[in-house]
């Protein structure tokens with residue numbers, strides 16, 4: 285398939301940085317040690333997609349916590365995650381180059397993440413890459429997170445690009461599903477999931493380990 289997108293939309297966690305193990309660890313502690321959920325490691329990994337409030341609703345049922353309690357738990361989870369992950373914080377191989385090349389090719393770029401702004405700021409500011417992104421859609425900007433298409437549709441709208449002309453970078457099955465629901469093609473980073481876990485989706489252009497895969501550069505217009 286030969287596709288030159290007008291816009292690139294990046295999921296954040298597991299897609300720009302290889303940090304999903306640290307999210308699972310922080311969730312495991314909060315859900316089990318603090319809230320007594322008794323979930324296995326694998327159950328935590330399956331349940332922890334979407335907004336933090338959605339994760340808590342899914343596991344404990346809607347209405348178990350007040351809005352204030354959810355907010356407190358959400359920030360506490362991210363505080364623990366940030367503390368553990370900070371020494372490892374770096375972009376996935378080849379991404380720094382790709383962002384720069386895409387910018388020089390005038391491709392619009394956005395972030396579409398289920399993370400709260402606290403975490404998005406943590407990544408963008410510590411890695412000094414905020415200037416690449418014309419739009420940022422976080423957990424706080426949507427009613428329903430992935431697999432609902434709202435995150436990616438909002439990002440496309442903010443960039444002023446039709447969904448069909450956007451390519452989404454994702455690492456999670458629910459994220460690829462969200463892109464599919466938004467009518468967008470996706471490239472899958474195999475940081476946290478195996479290819480088999482994506483078998484039901486038909487919007488995947490390629491599976492890549494990192495941004496040094498030659499397919500990634502082919503997404504940008506050929507330089508003359």
Ligand SMILES: O=P(O)(O)OC[C@H]1O[C@@H](O)[C@H](O)[C@@H](O)[C@@H]1O
Nearest residue numbers: 295296297332333334397398399
């Ligand atoms: O949408 P992204 O960028 O992959 O972020 C998803 C993750 O964001 C984290 O903040 C949530 O706590 C995780 O549960 C979730 O999986």
